[in-house]
Amino acid sequence: MKVLLVDDSRTIRNIQKTVLAQIGHTDILEAGDGIEALKVLETQTPDLMLVDWNMPNMDGITLIRKVRETNKKTPIIMCTTEAQKERVIEAIKAGVNNYVVKPFNVESLAEKIDQTMSKLQPSG
């Protein structure tokens, strides 16, 4: 599974990479803001995106709206400090599949990734 991490903090991306490696995912793409992410998406097709909200140049909610204009399928998890109910609703309306509030521990992030991916599996 190829995962695109979009966060302006390299420390957070490294922590996310560690969590993903622990659950067996090592094929990772990275972007530091929404503009960089759109550039990556021109040539790559990730199976999952983890997206921060507050970033320079283009924030996460704008990125998600742009992605969803043409791509309804790729699962997106918003991973952000924005925890107010209105923000979560705004993100869901924009097209996120799941929501992780920072600070997160390894277990909670891994669980949200599992939850998100298992919902996509075709039911037998």
Next chain:
Amino acid sequence: MDVRLINPFVMSVKRVFETMVHVKMTVGKPYIKPENGNSADVSGIIGFSGDLAGCVVISFSHDVACKAASQFAGIEIDEKHPDFADAIGELANMVAGNAKKEFTDVNIRISLPSVIIGNSFTVSGSKSAPRIVIPCQCELGELFVEVAMEPSGSSETNSTQANQAVGV
């Protein structure tokens, strides 16, 4: 001192450091920052705007900042490491963002983090809002969370308080 403004930051700094830095935080009695008080070597700063304006500053000594950044990132980080400022800024961002969610009836936006690294400096802001210092103690040492917030419109300077704090 309005505890409704301070308690969200007390809860937030405990939550962020326990979850991301893996240390238990003990919080002392908050106090109003005296003139020229509490010098720091490293500070992470987040500005607030919207219904409430101001900023939160998390200040460390060199030693505590390096230890906190290292435990947060999971690798050894000193001040010369390219991820040092990023780690301190992200900790400040999480403390501010987590506190923000407790202000349920007001609309607040937070800025991207700024980080100052130096020697024994003081971060100053608007004179109109008193700066409340929350002293925090953990196994890594001591750090200080400074909060200055007030309703927007109560001061002609408050909308630019965050900018003043970082000297822009």
